[in-house]
């Protein structure tokens with residue numbers, strides 16, 4: 095195991111809910127399920143208003159290879175199909191379903207029959223599984239690296255490095271059986287020589303439990319990651335567990351790796367047993383404006399507001415509410431918006447925490463440079479963005495490797511002058527995309 | 534429903550702030566200022582007061598004139614003023630030179646280049662060099678300490694001058710306590726070390742930067758003179774240790790990378806040594822910092838990290 099590790103930023107842990115088993119929420123009155131909850135083409139709606147649906151009924155068909163199907167998360171009646179504004183600024187179709195409160199599972203659902211990799215891959219695709227750790231990349235597409243015969247190592251991401259979030263911790267503790275079954279599936283259908291769990295050292299219980307259940311499996315290793323941020327970032331995790339570096343513009347599969355989140359893995363095993371697709375999500379509800387922080391299992395498409403009410407509501411007025419953790423989470427316009435497949439937390443911050451910090455000039459202190467796990471110099475991006483001449487700007491941004499920025503947030507977090515570094519990097523990336531397209 | 538704030542991630546920030554960092558530097562300079570007042574008398578405090586006030590006022594007025602957002606609240610002007618004052622002898626009769634130095638540091642070296650973070654040269658070092666060149670008579674030399682065991686120093690000659698002319702040096706204890714001629718803040722090594730430890734503990738500076746600078750001068754002097762005694766006095770005298778802790782570690786005018794800062798420190802050490810041994814001035818620290826400031830961007834480029842997975846451009 096490597097002794098030198100990347101990702102050394104000390105962000106607070108605030109894992110208040112680590113000891114709390116998830117509580118299943120009762121059926122919501124209605125759910126709004128967007129067709130784009132993954133990277134790739136949005137699914138296409140297959141139901142119409144008035145249709146009767148069950149838990150697990152297909153309501154959106156995957157479009158193309160990089161896409162994922164979408165299923166109903168409640169039993170009830172389709173009310174309408176509407177346009178939904180995503181936080182990316184794009185719109186997609188969304189299905190509004192009124193629940194009958196029964197949560198009846200679709201009678202047509204049966205466990206998939208899987209005997210070889212192709213059937214396995216098809217089942218994963220049909221399950222609607224996308225990367226639950228964050229970006230929502232369709233899992234089936236990722237696992238198809240097997241077809242090229244390149245998968246040598248599978249890395250199971252249990253780092254959970256974001257403050258507050260403990261839903262993966264609960265999976266590791268409460269669904270250990272499914273993790274064992276999931277590993278058996280991967281061992282059966284993929285040809286990896288090695289399977290490595292990467293878990294932050296603040297999750298002692300998880301590390302001990304997994305080491306115990308896999309003590310007789312020589313292929314499986316549990317690696318302890320430092321409890322500094324961002325251990326869960328894909329490229330950092332790959333480096334810290336295997337020493338491999340994913341080159342610029344390449345995918346993990348290009349260095350023989352597939353990274354999968356622990357909760358995705360546990361879901362996969364459950365799906366193979368029951369055939370119920372991805373329709374509910376365990377998520378952590380926490381933050382300075384939340385009265386009772388807890389882990390909740392909620393149907394996908396439930397409104398954030400309803401989930402927060404279920405936990406007991408706010409302790410004080412919220413100034414900002416996030417999908418995900420405070421380092422990489424996305425702030426939402428309205429809590430009437432639904433949760434998605436890859437929502438692993440709802441963090442509601444009080445007004446004081448949400449208030450913008452005072453910005454000052456960059457003092458060239460170098461904290462952002464030391465903090466960047468990718469070895470970038472964030473001050474260069476900010477400087478380059480001031481260049482008027484677009485050709486030179488493109489050159490400078492490319493030379494400073496803007497596309498390697500993983501938007502982890504370390505630089506902005508450590509900056510004493512509260513420079514909006516990550517925001518600038520996003521603008522710079524968009525700028526580079528536009529300018530390169532024009533070329 | 535209340536209106537939610539929508540903003541880019543990350544949504545939390547470390548406790549570090551620029552004004553806190555500057556405040557830490559002021560706190561680290563406090564024991565040195567106190568020591569200066571004890572060693573050189575209340576006149577020292579007068580010089581400190583004049584420099585700090587005129588520095589802060591210069592920035593304040595400049596911002597008003599050019600209609601910029603007020604920045605004196607970040608304390609950086611106060612830091613510059615204090616560092617400059619501690620680089621000057623305790624001679625309140627030269628008050629107008631103190632003012633000129635402060636205005637020069639803030640307006641010419643800092644504000645005209647765009648303010649905090651935009652200046653390429655260290656304001657205090659540049660102002661000191663400026664004063665040295667312009668008024669050699671008044672502010673060039675040192676001041677006699679109020680209490681001293683070495684008769685030589687009554688004249689106000691700095692140990693460096695004594696060392697160069699081959700006279701008798703103050704004892705090591707006197708050197709550490711600061712009972713020797715020199716600028717207000719540069720003589721009391723003990724107080725400077727307290728400031729150094731504070732800054733390292735508060736993670737304001739990396740411990741190695743000052744050490745590398747001091748070690749460079751020590752080693753070069755050892756090689757040339759082949760004497761531990763002289764090498765030790767070389768590093769203890771003049772403003773070397775003060776500059777090592779408070780000026781060579783300046784953020785704005787030094788390379789942003791940690792390795793770059795080390796190269797910067799070696800360069801400063803080398804130039805200081807060359808000036809002291811082969812130049813006309815007994816003191817070379819401020820010059821060396823200024824010269825290395827010019828090289829900073831190149832060192833920074835040279836020492837930039839290779840990004841993870843980045844192909845050579």
Ligand code: SF4
Nearest residue numbers: 466499500502503505
């Ligand atoms: S530059 Fe990008 S990768 Fe580096 S710390 Fe900032 S957000 Fe993270």
Ligand code: SF4
Nearest residue numbers: 456457459460462509
């Ligand atoms: S951390 Fe902030 S102040 Fe420091 S160099 Fe980076 S951008 Fe500048």
